[in-house]
Amino acid sequence: MKTDKLQQAGNSSVETESKKTKTTVPGPGSKRTVGNIKAADPVMSATDVNVYYGDKQAIRNISLEIGKNEVVAMIGPSGCGKSTFLRCFNRMNDTIEICRVEGDIRLDNEDIYGKDMDVVLLRARVGMVFQKPNPFPKSIYENVAYGPRIHGLTANRTELDEVVQTSLEKAGLWEEVKDRLDQPGTGLSGGQQQRLCIARAIAVSPDVILMDEPCSALDPIATARIEDLIDELRKNYAIAIVTHSMQQAARVSQRTAYFHMGELIEVGATEQVFTNPRTKLTEDYITGRFG
Amino acid sequence: MQISTLTLIVLAASAVAFYLGKRRALNLVAGQGGPRSLHSMPGFYGAWTALWAAVPALVVLVSWVFLEPLILRALLVSSLPQDIQSLDPDRLGLLLNDIRNLAQGNIVSGEITAVQQSAADHYRHFISLSRLSMVVVCLALSVLALAFGWSKVSPTLRARNRVESFVKVVLILCSSIAILTTVGIVLSVLFESLRFFDRVSVSEFLLGLTWSPQTAIRADQVGSSGAFGAVPLFTGTLLVSSIAMFVAVPIGLMSAIFLAEYSSPRVRATAKPLLELLAGIPTVVYGFFAALVVAPWLRGLGDSSGVDVASDSALAAGVVMGVMIIPFISSLSDDVINSVPQSLRDGSLALGATRSETVIKVVLPAALPGIVGSVLLAVSRAIGETMIVVMAAGLAANLTANPLQSVTTVTVQIVTLLTGDQEFDSAKTLAAFALGLVLFVGTLGLNIIALYVVRKYREQYD
Amino acid sequence: MTDQNTSVGSTLTVQRVRSGLARRYRLERWFRRFGMMAVALGLSFVLVLFASIGSNGISAFHQGYVRLDITLDEKTLDPAGSRDPEVIGKASYRTLVRDTLFDQFPEVTSRSDKRELTGLLSNGADFMVRDQVMENPGLVGTTHSFWVPVDDEIDMLMKGYIDRNVPEADRRVSDRMIGWVDQLEKGGYLESRFNTLFFTNGDSRDAELAGVRGALAGSMLTLVVTLLLSFPIGVATAVYLEEMAPKNRITDFIEVNINNLAAVPSIVFGLLGLAVFINFFGMPRSAPLVGGLVLTLMTLPTIIIASRAALKAVPPSIRQAALAVGASPLQTITHHVLPLALPGMLTGTIIGMAQALGETAPLLMIGMIAFIVDVPQTVTDPSTVLPVQIFLWADAPERAFVEKTSAAIMVLLGFLALMNIVAVLLRKRFETRW
Incomplete structure (x- = not known):
């Protein structure tokens, strides 16, 4: 939202940072992300993002790209700023009065905090799934139809029916609910509710889906289903997922970013980060020394 | 001594x-x-x-x-x-x-x-x-x-145990005063009403269209037969209450929405208590305001536009009563709106809905039962409100739906029938208790429904 | 960074969303504007209400006085020279006052004109002169300047509420009276003074003599009865329901009862008071005692609900700690829980008392509407209360009573504000976050 500090946008100095070798404790404010922040086919890219809550800085100079057809996992101990960072991508931080975002985040090369970017449009293109399933107290059908309806995406009822069906199918929920579309979405089980929320997000055909610990409120079986679903969705969407579970990150993501104290410590291919971490902090975290 | x-x-x-x-x-x-x-x-x-x-x-x-x-x-x-x-x-x-x-x-x-x-x-x-x-x-x-x-x-x-059980008995007696009050209300109102219904039939009272309780004090007086058809009072009450709700619900609800969803914490912190000032003002003050300021103003407005407005029109009383009820609706709705989980708003906003779309399509439907409950409570308050109508509404029991005319209400009639020197046993005074019974039963019904609805709503999100 | 990644569905989404944006933002702006208007409207009601009461009432705190230089002739007042107030009080001050006035206007001779001239003075003028002389018997035999209130219509004229340009027939003050007033004014005989009578007098048919003292005393007596009954009973009920009562049908029923009583129209409590206290128990009508009883029943739910909330806010750990060192349940409550919950209970009680102070309707039912001049001394004396006084004055036809009513409202609102400020301060002072 604060666009005035974006002069340095584009000439990212991240390239040089990635050459650094193992360091121990990051100095405040320094850009010492280890690893390659680039995605093969980027849809969104964040450069030098700083986030403040009042006087407190929550995110320090983070740069990261989200690529098409891939899942980026953001891991790190509680309070490391990964959720805050995720919420910058669809400007959900706007809703928090005291929150201030600096830096440059682009969707298809368009500055999302720029003047020309409309937040409604942005959020239609960047969907989000929350920690706790939050279906509206409406019917299953109305939940999925909500996005298309407010945006006027469909011309008539048949089209809308179609969108609802395909969304539910993509979310792997259609078979379970097709006979009770008119029943309240809140009556579903936790896992079903979360898949309903995913269906609700993809009903507006976004480019990117942000997931903020989508399985933390679910049991292991429901979690497994969601993880399968995420892998499936990767074919059509760019996905960024914040997770507390390292196993989950290892299972679903192609790239992993490790956050610590509001800084991005290490980014890399998931396999590499988990098997051969390049910083001591990452290593300590994934080996379970803290977190 | x-x-x-x-x-x-x-x-x-x-x-x-x-x-x-x-x-x-x-x-x-x-x-x-x-x-x-x-x-x-x-x-x-x-x-x-x-x-x-x-x-x-x-x-x-x-x-x-x-x-x-x-x-x-x-x-x-x-x-x-x-x-x-x-x-x-x-x-x-x-x-x-x-x-x-x-x-x-x-x-x-x-x-x-x-x-x-x-x-x-x-x-x-x-x-x-x-x-x-x-x-x-x-x-x-x-x-x-x-x-x-x-x-x-x-x-x-065992002095301590004895003293403590005595204290407990006293506490129980105190608690039972709540029940005794209700019983007292029911009995006193019911008992006198039954005596009234000995003289005037229930159906005449509830369905009769003419209300003129001026019974003669002596049997040989002219026009000794009073008419006790309470329908004009009921319609009058409903008319004034609907005008009040017509003023209070939109303003109260929209204020609650604005203060809960749009305003900055600073604006909220000043505007909310200021609005709630309205709730602390005694009703007799509203009554005076209605009679002194609003009614003459409406009449003047009517005169200048060629519309005939009664000086004790239902509109003046209703509008002022609505003002009185605004904080009632706004603070109850505010509670209800704030208890809608933030996650629902986030879900809607994350889909690209604007704030108004989120409010209209997600927050309000989710809060609807609670809002309905608070509106019902407000209606019950409007029906039972006395001083504003006593001071600003009329005494003539007109059967009309025209807000510019003078109407009378149940509470106005209770006050008129019971103030001044009356013999306690005349049909006229007893009629006041029959009206009180109707008032009590009506508001009690509304309250029970409203409290039930609100409680169910609370349970949904607790 | 390249684009062209956007899928077909997404491009379509962007187009369609964009086409609807203008309309949606318009709706958004309107909605926001409606909200602001609603708040502004609500606030402007507050403003208009206070402004109209204030502008109407402020002038009532002043009252026009006229100076009369009365010669207190010893022969008529105290022929025996005893200077006994009893004797002095017996003389006809009415004549004395009138004659002084007539001497000022020697041109007024006919009976009817003289009557009109005396209309300048308040009906209470002679009594006030008498009281002053009785207090100061030494004045007898001298010529003393007395300031006495003018008649309420003249007071209205002095305050500018009576338009001199209106034809004489439509005006309550005749041209001649205006002439006299102007003459007195020029001679320095008229003065606007702080209206102490308003605070020291009871009700009166004469607006210039009417005061709120009687109503205030009635309100205080009624509130004392209410407080003495409702606070202990309310706290006891709350303690029982919150701390001791088993969870069963009966306590549930009591709870439902309390919640419903809180929403029963106040006038119904008046009917209860009339039928039970006055007609069944034969208590006196118009008495603060009965008013207090009725208001007790009415405010109990408020106090109980607030007290229970205060008790709920005391953390269970405190009870457990007390019980663990061997205190009995009652000792736990009286030694530990009650002191912590007391500020909350007091706040609730003050709010309940504020409600009771502003209540009118039920008191009309029990006859506190009577015209009472004397200031009540005990809880069984006939009396009225401030809100009822406002109601009575609001009904009075004289223009002067409009400002009296507004001023009485200001007094009432002042007391209410005071009580609420105390409640807020109490809450702030003792607020504990567990």
Whole structure:
């Protein structure tokens, strides 16, 4: 939202940072992300993002790209700023009065905090799934139809029916609910509710889906289903997922970013980060020394 | 002796009793282990004795005060000659009043007969006798009970348990006052209403279209038959209440939405208490405002635009009542809107909905039961509101839906029928209780539904 | 960074969303504007209400006085020279006052004109002169300047509420009276003074003599009865329901009852008071005692609900700690829980008392609407209360009563504000976050 500090946008100095070798404790404010922040086919890219809550800085100079057809996992101990960072991508931080975002985040090369970017449009293109399933107290059908309806995406009822069906199918929920579309979405089980929320997000055909610990409120079986679903969705969407579970990150993501104290410590291919971490902090975290 | 003096004496006796009881307990164990060998702390023995000294005497005192008039009346009536005793209750009541006034040296209506004079002397005698015996009985009881309690004090007396169970009984009695109040309301209103329905049939009352309660005081007066069809009052009440809700619901609800969803915390922190000021203003002030400012203003507005507006139009009363109800709706709705989980708003906003779309399509539907509940509570308040309509609405029972005309309401009629000097038994005064019954039942129904709806709503998100 | 990654569905989404944006933002702006208007409207009601009461009432705190230089002739007042107030009080001050006035206007001779001239003075003028002389018997035999209130219509004229340009027939003050007033004014005989009568007098039919003292005393007596009854009973009920009562049907029923009583129209409590206290128990009509009883029943739910909330806010750990060292349940409550909950209970009680102070309707039912001049001394004396006084004055036809009513409202609102400020301060002072 604060666009005035974006002069340095584009000439990212991240390239040089990635050459650094193992360091121990990051100095405040320094850009010492280890690893390659680039995605093969980027849809969104964040450069030098700083986030403040009042006087407190929550995110320090983070740069990261989200690529098409891939899942980026953001891991790190509680309070490391990964959720805050995720919420910058669809400007959900706007809703928090005291929150201030600096830096440059682009969707298809368009500055999302720029003047020309409309937040409604942005959020239609960047969907989000929350920690706790939050279906509206409406019917299953109305939940999925909500996005298309407010945006006027469909011309008539048949089209809308179609969108609802395909969304539910993509979310792997259609078979379970097709006979009770008119029943309240809140009556579903936790896992079903979360898949309903995913269906609700993809009903507006976004480019990117942000997931903020989508399985933390679910049991292991429901979690497994969601993880399968995420892998499936990767074919059509760019996905960024914040997770507390390292196993989950290892299972679903192609790239992993490790956050610590509001800084991005290490980014890399998931396999590499988990098997051969390049910083001591990452290593300590994934080996379970803290977190 | 004044009742208050007597009360003070009994309380003083109780204080003395506390000291006596405590000292006795301590003395009893002085040689054998001291206070530790007592069952309870010494203070509880004091409290035990003090309760004995005070409670029985005070109970007798209070019942005496309440029952004295009834007993005195019975005594007085039985002392009167037979032919007066057989008078009809209304006349007898008047006569008794005269005698009472005569006895107290007040001004009496009409001539004083010898019978009245002797009855008054009797009455005076009864009173002084009653007062004297009250003092004697209470003081004697206090002292005797004190002695009894004192004699019971022993190291094994479970004084603490006794005192605590007494306190518990008192607490239970206090709690039952809530029930007693409800029972009292139901009985008093119902009992008088039944007497009213002896004279006027229920169907005439509930379905009749004409209301003119001016019954004659004497049977030979012209126009003695009053009409008690309450439909115009019901429609009048509904008209004024609907106008009030028409003002209060949009303004209250939109303010709540704005303050909860849009305004900055600073604006909210100043605007909310300022709006709630409206709730703290006594209704008589609103009534004065309606009659002095709003009604003449509306009338002037009507005059200048060629519309005939009654000076006591339903509109003036309704609008002002609406203003009174705004904070009621806004603060209840505010609670309800704030209890809609933030996650629902986030879900909607994350899909790209604007704030208004989120409010209209997600927050309000989710909050609807709660809002309906608070509106129902507000309606019940509007229906039962008295002073605004008494001061700003009319007395003429017009059966109309035109807000510019004068209408009257149930509460206005209750006040009109019961203020001023009335005989208690006339159909006119009894009608007020019948109206009170309707009012009580109506608002009670609304309240029960509203509280139920709100509670169900709370459970949904708790 | 390249684009062209956007899928077909997404491009379509962007187009369609964009086409609807203008309309949606318009709706958004309107919605926001409606919200702001609603708040602004609500606040402007507050403003208009206070402004109209204030502008109407402020002038009532002043009252026009006229100076009369009365010669207190010893022969008429105290022929025996005893200077006994009893004797001095017996003289006809009415004549004295009138004659002084007539001497000022020697041109007024006819009876009817003289009557009109005396209309300048308040009906209470002679009594006020008498009281002053009785207090100061030394004045007898001298000529003393007395300031006495003018008639309410003249007071209105002095305050500018009566338009001199209106034709004489439509005006309550005749041209001649205006002439006299102007003459007195020029001579320095008229003065606007702080209206102490308003605070020291009871009700009166004469607006210039009417005061709120009686109503205030009635309100205080009624509130004292209410407080003495409702606070202990309310706290006891709350303690029982919150701390001791078993969870069963009966306590549930009591709870439902309390919640419903809180929403029963106040006038119904008046009916209860009339039927039970006055007609059944034969208590005196118009008495603060009965008013207090009725208001007790009415405010109990408020106090109970607030007290229970205060008790709920005391953390269970405190009870457990007390019980663990061997305190009995009652000791736990009286020693530990009640002191912590007391500020909350007091706040609730003050709010309940504020409600009771502003209540009118039920008191009309029990006859506190009577016209009472004397200031009540005990709880069984006939009396009225401030809101009812406002109601009575609001009904009075004289223009002067409009400002009296507004001023009485200001007094009432002042007391209410005071009570609420105390409640807020109490809450702030003792607020504990567990």
